[in-house]
Amino acid sequence: MDNNINGVKAELEKLGFSFVDETTAYGRVPERGDINGYYIHVTIELNNFPLSQPSITLVKINGKDDLYRRIPINWRHLDEIININPKLSVFKICCLHNWSAKREYNGKYIYERIYDWLNSNVTSQWNPEEDLPSFRVLPQYTNSRLYLSDYFIAKLRENKPKILYQCNVYHEPYKFKSGAKASLQKQGEKYELTDIDFEKNFYHYIPDMPQEQKFEIIKKLRLGDKCAKSHFFVLRLPRHSRFKTFYQLLTIIRDNINIKNLSQEMKNIPFIVMYTGDKGKDEVVSFITNRGYVDGKSDYLVQPLAIESFSNRPIGVDLTVGLLGVGSLGSEVASLLVKKDTRKILLSDFDFLRADNIGRHVLGARYLGNKKSIALANELKINFFKFNALTAVTDEEAAEKADILVVTVGNNQSFDQLAFNKLWHYKKPVIWAWTSPNNILQEIVITTPSSGCLNCYYEKIKTDPVLKQIQQNAKDEIKKYPSEEVDVCGNPHTISQMERMVFLATQIVSILSYYSKHGKFKFDYVNYYWGMDDIIPTPHFGYLEAHPSCFCQGG
């Protein structure tokens, strides 16, 4: 390791760098002359080299260190680290993407990367590999975050440029450097920015959006009832407004926007600002400034807030899926379907969550005694913001409204009721799934009007040599281990291996996803055999013909 760093130091020294301490080099790029009239001074910190990427700080441009205003607005891959006063911001050069400890990443390499970075900036010619599409003008290094929705952003985009709009934003009451706590009654903007402690306390800012259910929910979950409120200014900059540093941004705002006549009570001023980023894409930034900035009476002070937004993903499984049975397996299917962004999920189960279900079901202890279908619909709706995607229904409603059914009901009788009575002449596909004790054998059968029926599958098991063998193997394996555990009250419960249950759920969801894309199936049945200690199941699939001796064929 030491040899490593000494080599790098020697190489950098050869390129004119000098070491200000053990691991920090200071030097000029290019070593001599300039590129299109530009040269820079940088420091290269080699802490934990080579495992940690060298940290490169821009110190001067053409010998001047007033970077906060000097950095050209079209320069890129430069990250501003701001600590309240934007005049004191540190600018990190981002030119070592995908760093890893490699012998060829030596002192010369680091120098060349900085050289290329400067060259790209002054010529505006970027090598696509160096130019990450995710790059933002202003980075978001802070622990406090503001949550925005698509709806909010869309509204913001419609706003007239240069006009100040306002919105209420909820957040935790501020805590002060003095140790005191803000009152809930007082608006958040009525405190001095410099008094608020943003170091030890993280705040979550949630705009007041009564029309958006998800914001009501995160407000309740994140902030509870005891939350404070601030007035934020919302602003869209004209497309031609370009800047690179916080200082430049604040100057644009102050010189172009009318923010006079503020109430004397306002001590800090929170902003949400939309501007046009480097590649013509909209970017949003949020920060809180001091009153003195607006009045022009003191230095600018800035506390940035990181912005997060909830993705509005396209529908992944474009089907209405009816789940008959949302027990151990069915609830996992429901939970995955929600995460797959399924168009609509109908849940049917007459059962209530029992004590022995805890740990064998998606639902946890707080739903004990609740009806599984209703509780699961609510739980998934709220956790994943799928307010319209889930509904608890009856079997009949599910059968009527769904494009496809998944049957994972609890016992043979209910299974037979569905298979040979309620769904006997059903015209839409049905996925039947069940599992043995210890999940040693898991079976999925898909019946459609063009396949055999579920009983044809039972008939096939008796005659198909491979299926017969799998059943026999499973029988032998199941026999070797206890199938039931008896609880303290003497009630028996079948033993499940939950990771295999989850696996089976993934397979059902994959089948649904394929059906959604292609309108057909890859097979009519699939078996997964797991020896007790197997980590990988052995799959076997096939097609299900109407069996001549099945009663569906009059046999």
Place this chain on the structure above:
Amino acid sequence: MKASKYLSIVQKNPRYRVNYNPIYAILEGLYVQKSSEELQHKYLINEIINEELTKDFKIGGHPDYDYLLNEIKEEKDFYNENNQVANVKLCSLFIDLRNFTKRALFVQDPGIETIQEIAKLKQKAISTWIKLARYYQGHIHSITGDGLMVLIGGKKPEDEDEWTIGARAFLIALRVLESADFLNDELKQTLIEKGKESYATNSHNLLNIKVGIEYSPETLMNPQGVIVNINGEKKPVGEVKATAFEIDFSAKLLGYYNDAEKKLDGSPKYGRILLFGEKYKELMDFNDEIDVVYLSEYSRQMFDTTQTRKLYYMDCKELKYNIITLEDVAKKCNVYNASETAKNVSINIAREEKIQHG
């Protein structure tokens, strides 16, 4: 919309639901393993084909009507209508390697291909088509110079629905056109290995396959041949033939191949054209998603009468590799399922195991 009982045929015969292209199972073998799903599908398809090639497989005649020849005791029996079957619904599919004969002309000069290589290429094509035809339960009526005549239809349960007969012919035709891609890839590879890369890019040096289909709803199945005398015993020698204008028309269609090819856009142009007659068009009733193009008219005079038949073609470029199951074909036709629903009889569940549900 046309009523068809195709679903009840699919229900009893799972090969028509297999959602994997048999051309991969036949031509890639089991060596190229991309995934365990593919491998299992290849096994499954090869099992079906192997069974078809052992179970009363023969070339010539028609297995459902070959018994007619056994009825022949003497010459006049050939003419006896009791030894014939009329009004048989068949699809006639004619496959031919285009411009193949000329390849053998160049074995000496320039001597790029040997006669053995040419024979091997043809054998590979013919055997692939036979396997494909049998997979979709077609019968090899005859092997011609560079091609094959396949009859689809007969007395088996899968032949009970006439649209399904046409759909099976369609699936065979698509697979045969796909085989052109595989055979040409192999041919190009061989030319490259021989250092003749420039020939591999010129389509004139590659293979092309012509496919024609016509539907013959009123076919006469009749034994043809002679009576021979072996050790004093009279025996018929010959085979059962399908007689109808439409049966032979599938071969005639191939004569219009060049006219159709001229109308194609893009390249390559090989393995794309399916030619068919008006009876087949009527049978299939393709919907708007399929571009059926009118090509020409076949017209003949006899007995002071003019008879004409229309010819059509379709470009299968977008259909190849996409239409795999019988239900995929149904989605491209104006057809609906008219299978009877199962009758209710006493329920007797065959499940044995004690199972735990989810």
